[in-house]
Amino acid sequence: MVCALGAAVCFGTATVFQAVAARAAAGSGGGGTGAGGDAALLLRALRQWRYLLGLGLDGLGFVLQIVALRSLPIYAVGAALASSLAVTAVVAARLLRVRLSGTEWAAVGVVCAGLGMLGLASGAEGHQAGSAALKWAMLAAGLAVLALGAVAGRLPERGRALLLGLGAGLGFGVVEVTVRLIDSLAPLTLFTNPATYALVLGGGAAFLLLTSALQRGSVTTATAGLVIGETIGPAAVGVVWLGDRTRDGLAWLAVLGFAVAVAGALALARFGEAPVEEAAEEETAGSV
Known part of the structure; x- marks a missing residue:
């Protein structure tokens, strides 16, 4: 759990730093939009x-995410990763003087409460290796993500x-x-495992679609979809096919904590891209 929260x-935190830098770069680049402008902006x-x-x-x-996924149920790691929106909100409020409403501060507290419940209820990761069919299904899911983008x-x-x-x-x-689903890093096993290609395809497609x-x-709408997509489905796969479980008698607490953490993250969806236009302008002015 320490790795998941880390x-x-x-x-x-990276979201805030990258948003400030990208918008400062946009302000100092003399304008330009479109694909070519985007490449120049990145440079x-x-x-x-x-x-x-x-x-x-x-x-x-x-x-840290990989380490956490090798030790914790997927549902716990997914909820923890969704809480990065709460981190972005707090860092933006602290470093960039972005004003959070009382509701948003309450949502940060809700996320923390949900993660606390998950921490108390989570058992160890499931020990089921996952069938060959599941590995191929993940590869198909990666391809489906690309089709969804189209x-x-x-x-x-x-x-x-x-x-x-x-x-x-x-x-x-x-x-x-x-x-x-990747149980060995031996080259022969790694490159013949469909899950390896699913990981690369899924991660690459996700980055392209999110960008x-x-x-x-709308940042808020896109981030809400992101939080739902990266938590509910993987959590279900972990429980049904990989044997993820909770501590004895605490399944209800895990379900409640998961729901509370995800709901709090959805309330903070506008921080999917840190709202730092004024900070970027200040950064650009200060560098002139």
Whole structure:
């Protein structure tokens, strides 16, 4: 659980640093939109220490996520990762002077309460290895995420953002499940395991869909879809097919904690991309 919460802290903090750097880069680049502008924006952002720090935190968070998934039920790790929105909200309020409403502060407390309940109720990870059929199913799910992105591109803005966010969540969910399905790092076993390719495909597709959702639609809507996609489905797979369980007699507490943590994260969905326009302008002005 310490690793899962550490991953949430890394991801949530990285969001703030990357948002500040990206928007400062946009403000100093002389304008330009579209695909070419986006590539130039990335290159400018990569020159800023805040963006690089954010990438480093993302990498550390991914390592901690893998460690957590090898030790905890998927439902506990998924809820902890969703709590990164609470981290983003707190960091933005502290470092960037973003004003949180009383409801949002209450949502941060709700997330913490839900994670506390999960921590008390969670048992050890399931010891079922997962069938070959499940591994192939995860590979098919990764392909389905790409197809979902193609379909979402034809929808109106609000529906597009929701479907892209949901697809991104499902892609990250594929990563959560496939980490448990890779039982050996021996090269021959690793490269003949369908779960290996599902992990790469699911993670890559999720990143592409989430980036598109945040650029082309409502951040709040996209992030709500993301939270739902990356928590509910993977949790069900862990319980039904991988043997994830709770402590004896505490299944009700785990279900309640999971629901409370996810509900709190949904209430903080606007922090899927830190709202730091003013901070970015200050950063740009200060560097001139």
